[in-house]
Amino acid sequence: MDTKYYLTEVDKIPESIFCYHNLMGENFIESHSHNKGQFLYTEGGVVHIKTDSRTYYLPARHYMWIPPKTKHAIYPNSPKVIMRNLYFPLDAMTSDFYKNEAIYPINNLLLELLLYTKSWNGDVTNSQKNKYAIGIAFKALLEQTTSKSLHFELPHPKDRRLVAIINYLNKQIHEEHLLPQLASKFSMTNKTLYRLFKKDVGMSFIKYYTKLRIFKSLEYLMNSDYNISEIANKVGYNSLPTFSDTFRKIMDKRPSEYRKSKGVYLES
Incomplete structure (x- = not known):
């Protein structure tokens, strides 16, 4: 699944959890937004995430939460960068944690669960009970296990x-x-x-x-x-x-x- 294709697929099934793990190569991802919230984790380098107001510097072994409808572009600084993305549907009652863009260090529990999903690609729906349950648990753990957000950004x-x-x-x-x-x-x-x-x-x-x-x-x-x-x-x-x-x-x-x-x- 190439980069441009997956961007059109994220919101096709509104209630699904969408998974995308990929070696970035020399690619950058142009400015876009999703109806789902995005968990973005990187390995092997630093990724620049540019929103309308600032540039974030996401280093390896950290993740960024990007709220729904937040316009952003993604620029890896190395062809060795791997991105691991999980996109989650959110309802109107979601907590403030999921409404704010921020960078956090990843903990071992989240990392193990994330690596468990590395072979997943595309939509995970509630008909796939085991996968979907893991995905929902992962989303809940983001808020429950989070530490203080890190200010790895500069305003434009x-x-x-x-x-x-x-x-x-x-x-x-x-x-x-x-x-x-x-x-x-x-x-x-x-x-x-x-x-x-x-x-x-x-x-x-x-x-x-x-x-x-x-x-x-x-x-x-x-x-x-x-x-x-x-x-x-x-x-x-x-x-x-x-x-x-x-x-x-x-x-x-x-x-x-x-x-x-x-x-x-x-x-x-």
Whole structure:
């Protein structure tokens, strides 16, 4: 079942649970939405999920919940990325958990159940009693076993000036950028640029820029042979300890620890 085909199939049977496990290759999935809620888990790399308002960075061994009717596009950063998707019908009485897009770490119970479904493809209906019961239990466990959501996302800028600045930061991520020099380059005062970040994306320049660098480093950690020091340099850090400490504050583990988890479940 190819990517474009499966997108047309998800909602064909409104009451079914739809399953899709696939190696992404070089593909990206264009902006679309479903009437069903989507559980998206990835292995082997980082996936960018772009909604109308922000870009999420979904690292391996985490999952994202995407509520019904949420427009989103999906961009894998590596041809090795595997996506595991389960789509669930939701009723009007569903809890707030299923109404909000968010990223969570996956726990062992959910992971074992998810891998149990890896041979499933397409619709699972209530006439398939055993499969359907497992699917419904999986959906309930998402809410019951969830931990705190992780803020692995950055809001999209709306102001054209800030769009240009953030595009520049992305292209020159290997350099260190300080607010005064950045303001000067784009013919602004320090105060104007500071206020622009706060007003448009709701966070300071430092916070936005720091998260951008760390999220970019995830891609190098998962899909390259660069050592940690080289990766630090590639996202503009001259100090390895500073990079490692900053990474831990955002990702809750050191970059070396994060890299050790690479590919653990790829052969499951």
